[in-house]
Amino acid sequence: MCHFREWECRSAVGGSLLIRQVSQRIAKERYFSPDFLRLEWEKMWTRVWLLGPHCRDLQNPGDFVTHELGAESTLFVRQQDGRVSAFYNVCQHRGNRLCVENTGCAKVFRCGYHHWEWHTNGAFKRAFRPEGFADFQRRTDLDLAPIFCEEKAGFVWYTLSEKPPSLSDYLGEIGPLMEPYQAGEFHRVAHTTCEIPCNWKLSADVSNEGYHVATLHPELLQILDEKASTLEIMGSHSHITVPVGIPTSDAAKALPPSTALRETMRYMGLDPNTFVGSAGEVRAALQKAVFENARRDGIDLSGLSAQSLVDKHQFYVFPNVQLNFFPRRLEVYRHRPHAADPKVTFFDEEAFERFGSKPVPAKPKHVRFKAGEQSMGPVMGADVALLPSLQKGTESRGFRGLLLSSEEGAIANMHRVLDDYLRGE
Numbered sequence: 569m570c571h572f573r574e575w576e577c578r579s580a581v582g583g584s585l586l587i588r589q590v591s592q593r594i595a596k597e598r599y600f601s602p603d604f605l606r607l608e609w610e611k612m613w614t615r616v617w618l619l620g621p622h623c624r625d626l627q628n629p630g631d632f633v634t635h636e637l638g639a640e641s642t643l644f645v646r647q648q649d650g651r652v653s654a655f656y657n658v659c660q661h662r663g664n665r666l667c668v669e670n671t672g673c674a675k676v677f678r679c680g681y682h683h684w685e686w687h688t689n690g691a692f693k694r695a696f697r698p699e700g701f702a703d704f705q706r707r708t709d710l711d712l713a714p715i716f717c718e719e720k721a722g723f724v725w726y727t728l729s730e731k732p733p734s735l736s737d738y739l740g741e742i743g744p745l746m747e748p749y750q751a752g753e754f755h756r757v758a759h760t761t762c763e764i765p766c767n768w769k770l771s772a773d774v775s776n777e778g779y780h781v782a783t784l785h786p787e788l789l790q791i792l793d794e795k796a797s798t799l800e801i802m803g804s805h806s807h808i809t810v811p812v813g814i815p816t817s818d819a820a821k822a823l824p825p826s827t828a829l830r831e832t833m834r835y836m837g838l839d840p841n842t843f844v845g846s847a848g849e850v851r852a853a854l855q856k857a858v859f860e861n862a863r864r865d866g867i868d869l870s871g872l873s874a875q876s877l878v879d880k881h882q883f884y885v886f887p888n889v890q891l892n893f894f895p896r897r898l899e900v901y902r903h904r905p906h907a908a909d910p911k912v913t914f915f916d917e918e919a920f921e922r923f924g925s926k927p928v929p930a931k932p933k934h935v936r937f938k939a940g941e942q943s944m945g946p947v948m949g950a951d952v953a954l955l956p957s958l959q960k961g962t963e964s965r966g967f968r969g970l971l972l973s974s975e976e977g978a979i980a981n982m983h984r985v986l987d988d989y990l991r992g993e
């Protein structure tokens with residue numbers, strides 16, 4: 569059970585906003601107040617570690633990727649010595665956005681306005697007609713502004729903090745739990761960004777609780793054991809484990825596999841036509857099949873437990889990322905705030921697969937769209953379809969604030985950790 573203290577926050581523009589945590593309801597203003605969005609930016613977003621690009625997006629020296637968060641853009645570049653550097657993506661002449669492409673390979677970064685140039689290591693290279701600037705040769709403030717970044721678990725992580733904790737300390741117990749999956753071996757197979765008219769926390773919350781699985785996604789009860797799912801709070805973060813390849817109800821476990829479970833078997837590499845047994849016996853057969861198929865494809869899964877071969881492990885890393893690991897598939901959800909509008913989120917959904925010795929498909933295009941413009945699949949589609957009306961409801965005069973069950977403990981923990989940042993702890 570989480571307890572929330574009353575606290576007061578002051579906005580960047582000097583106004584004040586009293587957020588009261590009454591009877592353990594979460595104050596609804598957190599989901600729509602512009603003052604609260606500004607406070608989150610000042611006290612939280614600029615202090616946490618964030619998930620940047622996958623390491624395969626930066627394979628060779630000069631490879632670069634840009635990432636947007638609020639009003640900031642970060643430029644990640646693979647260096648000659650193999651390390652990754654990150655910089656604020658801003659020209660040091662008049663503040664133009666330096667690199668306007670999202671990804672590519674560069675020999676130099678040249679601003680599109682007056683053509684000032686920087687080396688890929690962030691060092692200033694040259695300016696157009698420098699003789700017009702006083703003391704130009706003596707200036708020491710022309711290099712790109714650096715950002716802390718570090719590669720871990722297959723991704724580049726970064727922080728806008730100037731005095732960050734170590735990434736290992738930040739991730740805590742979650743870091744070692746992700747390592748056995750070897751996410752650096754995965755290849756991207758899908759990349760979308762959906763603009764959703766809701767607060768970034770609503771978008772994150774919907775993937776941080778399994779309480780809605782039976783009600784919003786009843787079709788999933790055929791292929792996963794919702795009642796055996798577990799939630800662990802791990803410091804600032806949390807971990808949800810979902811047993812896959814087994815129906816939820818005891819009655820269904822005793823029956824032959826349903827059509828949906830047979831599809832799951834096929835997807836996970838077990839031919840349902842050769843399987844003899846009840847739905848409750850599928851999981852053990854799947855464990856064996858997943859392990860054997862991986863060995864056939866030159867992939868060593870010996871670092872994973874037998875259960876993990878057919879479980880989904882979701883790691884929520886505060887504040888805005890869920891990494892959903894299966895042995896050979898990883899689905900990343902990243903919820904990014906709008907720079908000024910608390911009611912807009914950019915939701916990145918990235919999927920990766922591990923191919924081993926099998927041929928790797930061409931890298932997918934990054935597709936951007938607004939909620940409702942494109943299908944997102946039945947499960948994510950149902951979640952995202954809900955968010956605009958959830959946003960409107962949080963703003964209702966008649967809504968008393970969020971009331972959370974123990975099954976929604978990851979959301980309560982997120983608010984607890986957010987409180988700590990906002991209080992400067």
Ligand code: FES
Pocket residue numbers: 659660661662663664679680681682683684
């Ligand atoms: S603003 Fe970039 S060169 Fe002038």
Ligand SMILES: [Fe+2]
Pocket residue numbers: 774780784785947948951
């Ligand atoms: Fe959902």
